[in-house]
Amino acid sequence: MADSRAWTLARLGNRERRRRRRSPEPASWIGWAFIAPNLIGFAVFTFFPLVFSLAISFAEWDVISGLDGIRWVGLDNFRNLLRADDFWSSGGRTLIYAGASVPLTTALGMLVALALNGPVPGRSLLRLIFFIPFIANSVAIAATWILLYDPRYGPINRFLMSIGIDDPPVWLASSDWALTALIIMAVWSGAGYAAVIYLAALQDVPQDLHEAAALDGAGTFERFKVVTFPFLTPTSFFLLVTGFIGASQSFGMINLMTQGGPGEATTVLSYYVYLNGFRFYQFGYASAVAWVMFLVILLLTMVLWRVQRRGVFYG
């Protein structure tokens, strides 16, 4: 009996082996074929440019001279950028811009989400209105804010003058105020996105904990502090990290509204990279700055990651 079973199993095994020989597993090449378009796109448009930009960060290159014009200079670009005042001042502005706009955007987003999470009339419409700035065309946003910030005719300064501020800021035309003006705009345009993410997170806050806290006599603020806020910390962490990475690379609005000015007042690192690469044709130096920028962002993200282990509540 046992022999016959062993014989049967052996036959089945042989049959399976024969079947595999006849029709090989399709998984490998068909799988590759399916992901090939995306993989090729990634290789051509992301991976190769990344490697190339890393390579030319050790070279002097002006594009016009073609690949023959690449002159290897070792670490010169990195040494030069560390000695350049412009690099450090642009880096400082980047930190101020990202350091101010991201926490403010996140905080405002949270407030909006909390306000819209309750039974507010026209809640869906309000959610849409808050989200529109995030998806609106950046040129339209820039044009609108240029009007809003107009020193003489803009509604912001008209309002400030109406409440007794006779000498309001000239916003985009002032070295002292231009970066602040861009931060305010960034907060306005990003808060809607943060609010939508927070609204989703608020649905996961257990209601029974709220009820228990209320029974224990906790007021609205106390319940927010001990129940809601801890449950929102993973979302806050996500928004802070992605927001910081995004804000550090901000370029479009600055290019549209101030072109890095007045003077260098709004020249953040991404605009500094653009100036050196696309205007001065120093692509090697610009790449070196971009890679240093990447390393700094990576480092800060790792610091945030380490900090979140203590402060983020995952339920």
Added chain:
Amino acid sequence: MAEHSRGNRRYTRRETLGMAAAASIAATGVAASTTYAAPMLNFRQDPVTLEFWGGEPEESGPGALVEAFNESHPDIQVTYTRYVNDDTGNTQLDTALQGGTPIDVVQMYGNPRLAQRIQAGAVADLSAYIEQEQPIADWLADEPEAAFGNDTGTYAIACVREPVVIFANQTLLDNAGVTVSENWTTDDFVALSAELSGDFAYGAYAPPDIARQILGSNSWYKEGATESNFDDPAFRQSWETHRTMIEEGSSFPWTDVLARNLRVYQQNLYLTEQIAFWPTAFWVMRYINDEEEFPHDFITTTLPLPVPPDADPVYNPGITGNWITMNPSSEKQDAAWEFMKFRITDGAQYYLAAGKQPAFPGTDQATVAAGLMGENPEERYDVEAFERVAFDPNVILTSDTVLVAGAEIQQIVQQTTDRYLIGEIDIDQCVTEIKTQADEAIAAAGA
């Protein structure tokens, strides 16, 4: 015998082979001196196709130019591609040139980039072609600023002449009872601007570039180009005049220019009657002529630039430019030159509506004036004043040939003068910062 059917007739193998040979000769374009097939075939050579890249939208001249050329040259057919003449657009062009994109003729703007491209070997030497074309050779000998090159050859030819003039709102002048002499000075300009300023209008957008009027071409550099020239008193005079006018309320506030991004939208100020004097070049006439987009009911008069005191000779800060060039990698250089000749000479008229005055003197003055001013010019212009000023033969245009760290210095000058003009730094700080930083940029460029 094997037979091959074709249509209703049947051909022998020999006949079939003969036709195949004839077809292959026709396909390769080889001239037929062979015996049997050639006389039966109607040879027709395909036209040479050229790729022409430029910065203007197709409807602003290139479209009509290409159409006219293609019609008059059936053996050469040109296709136009527009690149946007900004930082990223120029990088796109450079990448295309280096990447082997089949481009034959390129119109370029701005001397610094042109010089870089010549140095990198991305532009062909036109000397041999120019020598064979007497009218063009004679013109370039008379007006050397219309050619761009170096010791090794001539690489680019200007298609456009862009003198700076003052366009003025005649209605505002009349209302204020102001008469302007065409022999006016910078001091007159400042005084009249003050006179024309009111609650909602300013006398001028800005004064002309006084430093360049005094110093002419290559004004940024001292002899030898190892040092910048910004300590020359002409620069201080130029910037101080502008700041003084802003403080007096006779020149448009620079805070508004920066806050409203008006540097590139000056036409909005002029055509809404917020400024009376507008130092500018002819290319803005496309806005003055566009009554649908910029409706206005005043007459524009044209004035020569006011002369700075003690300036002799007096230069015009305007330029010759819109350089036509040939790609050295083009395999159709003779055809490309044929098209370039047309662009420089007869074809220049197609750009008149875009406000581009031909650099080559071949187009007659009446055609140029009519083309620049558009239909019914008397409704918008003091025609006589325009013709008198626009074609003044005594104007000396400039063209920079020393361009060490040109883009960097341009950025330094703009950033620093912006801060001076909005009152954040004083003139000493402005001059010192520009001089120091420009010298550093020149040194970094290895000059």
